[in-house]
Amino acid sequence: MDFLTGMLDWKEYQVHSGDNLRKIDGNNITLSAYLGVLGLTGLTAYFGLNRIGEPKEGETLLVSGAAGAVGSIVGQIGKIKGLRVIGIAGSDEKVTFLKEQLGFDSAINYNTTDDMAAAIKRHAPDGIDIYFDNVGSYTLDAAMENINRFGRVINCGAISLYNETKQPTGPRLETTLVKKKCKDARLYSSRF
Ligand SMILES: NC(=O)c1ccc[n+]([C@@H]2O[C@H](COP(=O)([O-])OP(=O)(O)OC[C@H]3O[C@@H](n4cnc5c(N)ncnc54)[C@H](OP(=O)(O)O)[C@@H]3O)[C@@H](O)[C@H]2O)c1
Numbered sequence: 001m002d003f004l005t006g007m008l009d010w011k012e013y014q015v016h017s018g019d020n021l022r023k024i025d026g027n028n029i030t031l032s033a034y035l036g037v038l039g040l041t042g043l044t045a046y047f048g049l050n051r052i053g054e055p056k057e058g059e060t061l062l063v064s065g066a067a068g069a070v071g072s073i074v075g076q077i078g079k080i081k082g083l084r085v086i087g088i089a090g091s092d093e094k095v096t097f098l099k100e101q102l103g104f105d106s107a108i109n110y111n112t113t114d115d116m117a118a119a120i121k122r123h124a125p126d127g128i129d130i131y132f133d134n135v136g137s138y139t140l141d142a143a144m145e146n147i148n149r150f151g152r153v154i155n156c157g158a159i160s161l162y163n164e165t166k167q168p169t170g171p172r173l174e175t176t177l178v179k180k181k182c183k184d185a186r187l188y189s190s191r192f
Pocket residue numbers: 040041044065066067068069070071088089090091094134135155156157158159160161190191
């Protein structure tokens with residue numbers, strides 16, 4: 001029997017043309033992995049970090065939504081790539097999980113942090129080379145205050161804004177992008 005994955009209807013049985021379906025290895029790999037680390041969220045993490053982030057050993061990676069499906073994989077790939085990895089998450093339990101279970105170098109609980117830009121600076125005194133953004137808003141602003149020259153920002157998601165009914169305003173980033181020579185062409189791209 002073959003196993004396939006793709007953007008299918010949530011049904012037990014269906015007839016499909018076969019377009020845009022991918023054959024997966026259901027014999028040697030647990031099928032549920034294709035819903036996580038080998039599925040949409042894992043591939044988002046892998047291609048976002050590697051293609052847009054272009055990580056180089058010794059660089060510093062900051063990731064928000066760090067304990068989530070995408071962020072947790074980003075951080076682990078970052079460690080495999082030899083990066084110093086800092087996560088941002090919403091509880092002390094998650095901070096401990098990131099450091100002790102996933103091997104992150106440090107982590108910040110945004111719910112107990114008044115000044116995110118200062119907290120990032122404390123955790124990354126030499127600045128951020130790559131910011132993998134899952135949340136947007138003030139966390140992105142704070143990360144941009146700490147971005148290094150030639151920094152890369154992966155604009156993956158903006159979960160903190162999804163329920164906003166009005167378009168929020170914030171700091172204008174144009175000057176930072178020019179001064180820091182960031183990859184602004186890719187900054188707003190979420191298509192890997
Ligand atoms: N571009 C793409 O192709 C692509 C693909 C997949 C996902 N995404 C995006 O990537 C992001 C993460 O997806 P995921 O699947 O990893 O999500 P997830 O597993 O559901 O994790 C999301 C985490 O975000 C945090 N969060 C929720 N509300 C927040 C807020 N107001 N401020 C800060 N953090 C908040 C929560 O963790 P805490 O408890 O730590 O707050 C939550 O557990 C989402 O924005 C999603 O839309 C993009």
